[in-house]
Amino acid sequence: MTTVPYAEWRRDAANPAFSEWLRQHSEPDWEAVISHPFAAAITTGKVSDADMRRYLVQDYQFVDSFTALLGAAVASADSFEARVPFGRFLGQTATTEEKTYFHRALAALGASESDMRSPELEQVTIDFRSLMDEARTSLDYPVILAVLCVAEWTYLGWASRATGPAPENFVHREWIELHEGPEFRAWVDFLRGELDRIGPELDEREQLRVLDFFRRATRLELEFFDMAMSGEPAGQSSGESASAS
Numbered sequence: 001m002t003t004v005p006y007a008e009w010r011r012d013a014a015n016p017a018f019s020e021w022l023r024q025h026s027e028p029d030w031e032a033v034i035s036h037p038f039a040a041a042i043t044t045g046k047v048s049d050a051d052m053r054r055y056l057v058q059d060y061q062f063v064d065s066f067t068a069l070l071g072a073a074v075a076s077a078d079s080f081e082a083r084v085p086f087g088r089f090l091g092q093t094a095t096t097e098e099k100t101y102f103h104r105a106l107a108a109l110g111a112s113e114s115d116m117r118s119p120e121l122e123q124v125t126i127d128f129r130s131l132m133d134e135a136r137t138s139l140d141y142p143v144i145l146a147v148l149c150v151a152e153w154t155y156l157g158w159a160s161r162a163t164g165p166a167p168e169n170f171v172h173r174e175w176i177e178l179h180e181g182p183e184f185r186a187w188v189d190f191l192r193g194e195l196d197r198i199g200p201e202l203d204e205r206e207q208l209r210v211l212d213f214f215r216r217a218t219r220l221e222l223e224f225f226d227m228a229m230s231g232e233p234a235g236q237s238s239g240e241s242a243s244a245s
């Protein structure tokens, strides 16, 4: 969509929230992420072990940079009140629940030590890590928020679309559970609320800079799921991932 400056857009917006301006200006990629066939296949438990392993091996490297970015949010937030939720999420979710999930899931999928520690990175993983590094080293709170918010809000988006019975395989089921439910929704609401609090006060140049990061992150979420889908078609897998392609 062509860019309408926030100050102009908000005049006739039904919901004038800054986060809504960012999301709408990231279409059609946003919708493509939250309705992605790979995400839908997770919700129905239909991703093959080889595909799930390739995705989670790459995602473990994503989550490493994401965790560092959470640290930058603690460092760059503008008040003690704002720092606390990042610190809490960093300690409780990112470094405990999520970490143990990755260890259990990757073990169940037969990933090796080197798959976890130093896998060959897909191009999209390299690109996503460098976007997060750029946001982290900027120590620019609104820019950091934009990247964190895309990662969490899009995941809430696909996971909350899950209908039907929860998959039996814990690898699928827990990956959905980690990204929906009241606690995760409250965390996403907090991130959006921070953007809504801070965004309108920025000057137009800075608002467009935040939008640029938000859009690039949304595009990378889409490419990340595309990467996950690019392996061998289900049913023809030799049991090995196609990461060499």
Ligand SMILES: Cc1ncc(C[n+]2csc(CCO)c2C)c(N)n1
Residues within 6 Å of the ligand: 059, 062, 063, 066, 093, 094, 098, 151, 152, 155, 178, 179, 221, 224
């Ligand atoms: C490509 C990609 N984008 C977003 C997420 C979502 N996410 C990243 S870190 C984190 C917090 C720790 O639980 C969550 C929910 C992901 N995993 N992979």
